[in-house]
């Protein structure tokens with residue numbers, strides 16, 4: 001039987017990052033990926049806003065930056081589009097808009113307020129979250145420093161942070177702005193990839209959380225995802241990590257609460273004493289570990305972990321180069337958002353809540369010559385049924401027809417959350433391997449008894465987007481899980 005020091009289940013970016021960190025320390029590492037292509041959900045990514053210094057330093061890599069200017073265009077039905085230029089997290093210019101001057105001023109003020117709060121959260125994003133009752137010095141210090149950072153905001157800002165953190169984004173926007181397009185644009189960022197609407201409590205927290213990890217309130221295309229993946233793959237290659245694709249782990253074999261091997265769909269069993277699962281927490285526990293190895297309360301918590309995916313991907317090839325009506329071609333390199341007002345987002349969210357296909361979904365897309373790649377928001381994952389993809393396409397077409405005229409669609413492909421689940425074996429096909437809501441964040445991610453990357457099974461760790469700090473291409477989950485495993489092995 002083949003034997004490895006550490007097996008990583010899944011070759012998503014977090015699995016590969018974990019393999020890089022562990023192999024650098026001289027471990028014999030095997031990565032097993034079910035698909036031919038590595039990278040997992042990062043293959044859907046159109047915008048990678050930020051890779052933290054912590055990650056770049058740990059991996060010792062440099063990533064190509066996108067040299068294009070970063071524009072965000074919020075499309076309007078009356079073709080008076082709003083265009084922003086993103087120069088940095090605090091430097092956002094409004095290049096064109098129909099909004100009044102006071103709305104523009106208040107919009108920038110709100111962005112700066114959120115930026116201040118997001119910077120307070122940032123320092124917790126890259127570290128292992130503390131365990132509340134552990135009594136360990138490092139956990140206590142982290143909790144104290146969390147409190148201190150909030151206190152250092154000053155009385156007025158601290159009160160405001162505590163006021164807005166549980167609030168919904170719609171209320172804060174309506175208190176400050178009247179322009180529908182600006183309200184729709186910010187609301188959309190607050191609910192991307194979630195099961196939250198603009199009026200759901202916690203949507204501001206989600207916005208701040210994303211802003212903290214992406215170092216930008218708007219997801220923009222600053223880094224090249226493929227360059228990031230290639231760099232991690234290069235480290236793996238240099239450190240002799242074995243990567244086997246087109247193989248699926250069917251089972252983690254456990255004896256006396258210790259991992260001892262994995263069983264592949266090929267029938268092969270491979271021995272190991274340490275496993276990091278890049279698969280989502282629900283699938284890892286319920287399918288790979290199995291209920292027989294977990295206590296009833298833990299299984300209940302796993303089942304209660306919410307993983308209903310809401311994002312579909314569409315790729316469209318047009319006959320000719322794409323232009324947007326009434327928009328200067330210099331803005332075509334940026335991102336486009338169609339979420340024209342809070343009410344529109346709420347309708348799409350309500351349909352998603354009741355598992356219906358919204359005829360008015362929110363869209364976010366990028367254009368490359370005659371190709372368009374879009375995220376369609378609020379397309380719910382369905383249990384025991386499937387969406388009518390022709391209907392999804394016709395809904396998207398109805399929206400795009402307003403802005404892209406005299407251009408024929410030649411072909412298109414749509415992947416719904418159900419397709420994403422089938423392809424990547426990720427519960428609910430969820431963008432973040434589980435909802436990013438207050439009860440599933442920080443030391444509660446994925447849930448109590450499974451946070452801090454370790455699990456009730458000795459030698460089994462989690463590194464996926466289902467762990468802190470959640471989804472998106474960050475690599476942080478991979479680094480933190482690998483470090484936790486190394487620390488536990490040192491202390492053995």
Ligand SMILES: Cc1cc2nc3c(=O)[nH]c(=O)nc-3n(C[C@H](O)[C@H](O)[C@H](O)COP(=O)(O)OP(=O)(O)OC[C@H]3O[C@@H](n4cnc5c(N)ncnc54)[C@H](O)[C@@H]3O)c2cc1C
Pocket residue numbers: 009010011012013014015032033034035038039040041042043044045046047048049219247248249250278279311312313375420423424425426429430431432433463464465466470471472473477
């Ligand atoms: C449509 C869509 C668009 C997105 N757009 C963006 C974006 O623009 N910007 C952004 O930052 N984030 C975006 N995201 C989110 C981001 O892609 C994910 O949160 C992130 O890539 C998750 O990475 P991961 O390594 O944790 O997990 P994954 O990428 O899901 O990796 C898990 C891997 O495990 C493999 N696997 C599963 N089961 C097994 C098994 N039993 N045996 C072997 N292998 C297995 C899977 O095939 C997969 O490769 C998007 C997500 C989606 C779905």
